[in-house]
Amino acid sequence: MTAQETAPERRAVILDAGVGNLGNLARALEHLGATTEVTTDAATVAAARCLILPGVGAFRPPREALRGALEGAIRQALDDGAWLLGICVGFQVLFEAGEEFGNTDGLGLLPGVVRRMADSVPLPHIGWNRLRATPAGARHPLLQGVDGAHVYFVHSYAAEEVPETILLATALHGRPFPAVAGRGRVLGTQFHPEKSGRAGLTLLANYLEMAHGAEATNDGTAASD
Numbered sequence: 001m002t003a004q005e006t007a008p009e010r011r012a013v014i015l016d017a018g019v020g021n022l023g024n025l026a027r028a029l030e031h032l033g034a035t036t037e038v039t040t041d042a043a044t045v046a047a048a049r050c051l052i053l054p055g056v057g058a059f060r061p062p063r064e065a066l067r068g069a070l071e072g073a074i075r076q077a078l079d080d081g082a083w084l085l086g087i088c089v090g091f092q093v094l095f096e097a098g099e100e101f102g103n104t105d106g107l108g109l110l111p112g113v114v115r116r117m118a119d120s121v122p123l124p125h126i127g128w129n130r131l132r133a134t135p136a137g138a139r140h141p142l143l144q145g146v147d148g149a150h151v152y153f154v155h156s157y158a159a160e161e162v163p164e165t166i167l168l169a170t171a172l173h174g175r176p177f178p179a180v181a182g183r184g185r186v187l188g189t190q191f192h193p194e195k196s197g198r199a200g201l202t203l204l205a206n207y208l209e210m211a212h213g214a215e216a217t218n219d220g221t222a223a224s225d
Contacts, residue, residue, distance in 0.1 A: 010034040010208050013048035015070070017062035019089065020054035021194060028194040032205050045073035049082050050211035054194075055089030059098035059114060059157065062089055063106060071107065083185040083211035084109070088155060091181075091188030095159050109186045112162040112178070117155075121174035124156040129171040129191075131179055131199075137168030142187055142206050143180065149199035151179075151191040158190060185211075 012034050014022055026036040029052075039045065051074065055062045066074070078084060086094045095106045098114035106114070117123055133140075133147040147169065158177040169180035171191070179190045187207065193200035 010050070010212050011048075012036050012050045012052055012208065012211075013044060014038045015045060015051060015053045015066075015074070015090075016040050017053065017055060017065040017070075017090070017093075019057045019062050019065075020087075021056060021192065022054060025052065025054050025087070025194040028201060028204055029208070032201060032208060034208055040070060042069040042073035045070060046076040046080075048077050050208065051077060051082055051084045052087065052207075053084065053090035053093065054087040055091075055093065056154070057089060059089060059092055059100040059106075060102075060104045063093050063098070063104050066093070066107070074107070078109075078185065081185070083207070084187070085207050086186075086188035087194075088190060088192055091190055092157065092159060094186060094188050095162075098157065100157050110159075110162070110166060110181055110183055110188070112159040112181070114157050114159050116157050117177065118174045124154060125173045126154050127152065129153055129173065129179075131169045131171060131191075132176075133169045134164065134167050136165055137180060140168050140182070141210055142182065142203060143169060144206055145202045146199050146206070149196075149202075151189075151193070151196040151199050153179075153191045155190060 012029050016038050029036050092114040094110045095112040096108045098104050128150040162178045166181050166183045170176040171179040193203045
């Protein structure tokens with residue numbers, strides 16, 4: 001029996017909140033050997049081990065789409081040991097609140113508030129920008145092989161008031177802003193890994209490895225069983 005035949009299946013459940021680059025994300029994950037399922041089914045989400053929440057556009061629509069059974073399923077999955085990766089607006093929704101088009105509560109899985117970036121720089125912030133790991137992120141498994149790489153952003157809002165203990169990487173657009181953050185099994189990127197070439201694929205591969213081969217420790221890193 002070959003190593004490929006004995007390798008465990010890696011399955012990623014992509015939450016469809018109505019706003020996301022779902023096709024490109026699924027293809028990127030499948031390129032890495034994962035099987036994917038795009039769903040709004042609460043039972044599927046609740047049973048998942050590896051969840052990804054993508055999003056584009058404004059904060060409020062995906063937040064509203066997650067209310068009710070789907071939000072409950074996300075929380076149930078996390079309680080049962082699942083991992084969750086938010087991408088772009090999906091990352092922003094992980095925080096406590098967003099101010100785009102009025103205050104809207106977030107999922108509250110990460111501490112911080114999402115606010116409009118300074119008008120002194122061109123908005124939206126579109127294009128390639130360099131990731132800079134923070135002290136908390138320098139050895140984090142999500143960022144292995146990614147620190148210092150250029151990745152692709154599209155956004156006008158960014159998280160603020162993010163504790164240093166969960167801020168894993170920043171990028172610079174007028175001022176440093178959170179590009180990657182995470183606490184335990186809840187992680188997120190402001191940039192789009194599926195549009196970020198080799199660096200993005202590396203980060204997604206790291207996430208798949210964490211979700212299928214490790215448990216989270218209290219400090220947000222991962223340790224093998």
